[in-house]
Amino acid sequence: MQVFPTIRSYTDSIPPDLNGPISYTWSVTDEAYNYFNIRVWYYNIICNVYGEKVMGVKSINDKSLNAYSDCALGFSCDAKVIEFSFSSGFDGHLNFGWAWTHKIGLGAQISFFDNGFRIDGGGANGTGIEYVRPDELN
Amino acid sequence: MLIIMLLSCHIQIYGQSQSNKISNPLEEPVSIYEYGENITSCETNFRNLFSNWNTENITNANEYEFVNISFVESISDSIRYIYYRNYFSGGEPVYSSIKSNRGTGFNGSKIYEYYVVPGYIHQEIYDRRLLPDKTKEILSKEFMQQAQKLLELEINIDTLSLIYYSGKISKIDTIKSGSDFFDDFVQKSYLEYNIASTDSISNDYIDFSITRKKILRI
Numbered sequence: 001m002q003v004f005p006t007i008r009s010y011t012d013s014i015p016p017d018l019n020g021p022i023s024y025t026w027s028v029t030d031e032a033y034n035y036f037n038i039r040v041w042y043y044n045i046i047c048n049v050y051g052e053k054v055m056g057v058k059s060i061n062d063k064s065l066n067a068y069s070d071c072a073l074g075f076s077c078d079a080k081v082i083e084f085s086f087s088s089g090f091d092g093h094l095n096f097g098w099a100w101t102h103k104i105g106l107g108a109q110i111s112f113f114d115n116g117f118r119i120d121g122g123g124a125n126g127t128g129i130e131y132v133r134p135d136e137l138n
Numbered sequence: 139m140l141i142i143m144l145l146s147c148h149i150q151i152y153g154q155s156q157s158n159k160i161s162n163p164l165e166e167p168v169s170i171y172e173y174g175e176n177i178t179s180c181e182t183n184f185r186n187l188f189s190n191w192n193t194e195n196i197t198n199a200n201e202y203e204f205v206n207i208s209f210v211e212s213i214s215d216s217i218r219y220i221y222y223r224n225y226f227s228g229g230e231p232v233y234s235s236i237k238s239n240r241g242t243g244f245n246g247s248k249i250y251e252y253y254v255v256p257g258y259i260h261q262e263i264y265d266r267r268l269l270p271d272k273t274k275e276i277l278s279k280e281f282m283q284q285a286q287k288l289l290e291l292e293i294n295i296d297t298l299s300l301i302y303y304s305g306k307i308s309k310i311d312t313i314k315s316g317s318d319f320f321d322d323f324v325q326k327s328y329l330e331y332n333i334a335s336t337d338s339i340s341n342d343y344i345d346f347s348i349t350r351k352k353i354l355r356i
Contacts, residue, residue: 126328
């Protein structure tokens with residue numbers, strides 16, 4: 001029987017954890033129920049950053065940012081996420097801001113402006129700014 | 139003053155077109171009542187609402203059709219004001235529940251969904267059919283009738299005394315790691331609330347509705 005030598009590629013010699021897809025997920029979520037056990041408000045802000053690792057060097061390829069909010073009759077809830085800047089590559093980054101607010105009654109509302117965001121309605125709220133670098137992807 | 143209540147719709151329009159909503163989110167937002175015709179009277183707000191009621195702005199706009207608007211009356215005295223004040227805090231006003239989904243997907247694709255569903259503000263107190271079965275067992279018909287009476291109680295806003303509660307509770311600070319551009323920093327967050335009541339508010343209410351230290355399990 002003829003034995004053929006195994007063709008060994010360059011990447012075969014690299015431990016698998018030095019190469020492959022990597023990602024980072026940031027999220028904030030909350031919800032509340034009324035006395036009737038009906039959900040009255042809910043928000044979920046989620047950010048995913050995807051990249052890859054080549055020879056142990058991490059880089060960013062793409063991202064998704066999503067803000068979901070849901071409120072029942074008699075309540076208002078808003079959630080927003082905004083991308084300030086994004087770049088791909090091993091020196092890439094994602095800089096984004098997020099905000100949520102909710103209250104009984106109308107008026108919980110978030111607006112983004114040049115100098116930041118404004119929360120109207122006087123409801124409970126939370127805000128923040130995040131900066132994601134390739135190092136944070138796993 | 140135009141008295142009309144169609145839908146409580148708080149959608150905002152950014153810029154001149156749908157595509158600008160997400161791509162230029164830093165633009166000054168415009169209310170759906172104000173976008174379009176210049177506001178020259180209170181009725182203009184509703185004409186703008188009619189013309190902006192489309193699937194570009196409201197994802198499920200096709201499910202609801204505005205039929206007409208009409209001027210009801212000017213509020214000329216405190217009696218009529220109290221009447222409308224009681225109407226809008228009672229059980230009949232139309233309200234809306236809203237679902238919103240906005241963001242940026244892969245390759246820069248835009249996500250925009252905004253659903254508005256009208257309904258009566260306290261419909262679960264008047265209509266038990268959609269309540270979970272366990273809730274129906276606990277909340278008796280007598281309880282619901284008492285709740286209805288409270289809602290329908292006529293209030294004189296001129297003589298009503300309210301107790302206001304407001305607060306700002308510091309939550310645990312988060313230490314965020316810096317980057318090439320920022321040093322490490324402390325991210326502070328707060329829980330703010332502003333509420334008013336005709337009577338004192340119990341600690342249970344605060345724990346359940348505001349700080350949410352207590353959760354209702356049925």
